[in-house]
Amino acid sequence: MKNNRRAILYIAMSLDGYIAAPGDDLGFLDPMQREGEDYGYGHFIQSVDTVITGRRTHDWVMRHAPDFAHADKACYILTRNPKPNTGSTRFYTGDPAELIRHLKSLPGKDLFIEGGSEILHELLKQQLIDEFILSIVPVLVGDGIPLFREGRPPQTLELVDVTRFDSGLVQLRYLGL
């Protein structure tokens, strides 16, 4: 437990900035699969106790990879349409910035900002992301869902780490200033 919880974006994107190809296709990640290589995810996921996810991404995970749902974490699904909470999953229709500020005022582990594109855009516009762990996949996807949408204020970053993996993935870690 600590009192300076940080909101951390941990996500993979293609070199040309896409987190999914058209049709929510994540096939560009497949060539990165390596036995025994989780790109630091296991370590990272233990450092957080709360996950903040957009509704579209949540639906995708529940349809395609329900095992990746974070049953042992407090999960906030940001949505425009209220839904009843289930277990540790809460559907939140309020202002994302208020939610982040509220969670950061409580003691706990760090906050995992899971995506997707729409909720990230809101959080980036308000400079609410404290740390960026971006895995750059060696491919040009060409089209699809961009990680960064246009129309945000500039934000200076501080590079804290660069890790190169055998698969050709490069993981960049930045602090938001």
Add this chain to the structure above:
Amino acid sequence: MKNNRRAILYIAMSLDGYIAAPGDDLGFLDPMQREGEDYGYGHFIQSVDTVITGRRTHDWVMRHAPDFAHADKACYILTRNPKPNTGSTRFYTGDPAELIRHLKSLPGKDLFIEGGSEILHELLKQQLIDEFILSIVPVLVGDGIPLFREGRPPQTLELVDVTRFDSGLVQLRYLGL
């Protein structure tokens, strides 16, 4: 002189994929200026004898940084409006793919693809770029001219080098496959 000339993109972009802020503003590059650090540009520029530039980028260079014009190289400015050639600068209104293929059929050093966004889009759509040297600047610019426009076919890359600099710039080198 060699017979397998390669088309090399050497360019800087913000982490969110912009090569300029609105108004062609390159101010985000200023914090990267370090005495005695050219991020490999001097070495790179000696490896090429031909520069391919879009008309908009050429105009910008001539207005703002004429010293960066490549007087000792063969320069091809891709444009829709024919203009008389001057010195080693040729204005080219034909198909960019044909120009690249023609130049690659001749002996010589490598080809520097200088940008900007519009000509890159054409070359990427046809997968004509053989090598990418991308300098990732630690900033979110938020808006402006993207390096990669949407609507291209996917292209697999091979990571060949990662260099981290004290300024926080990370240079990634890929081969186009």
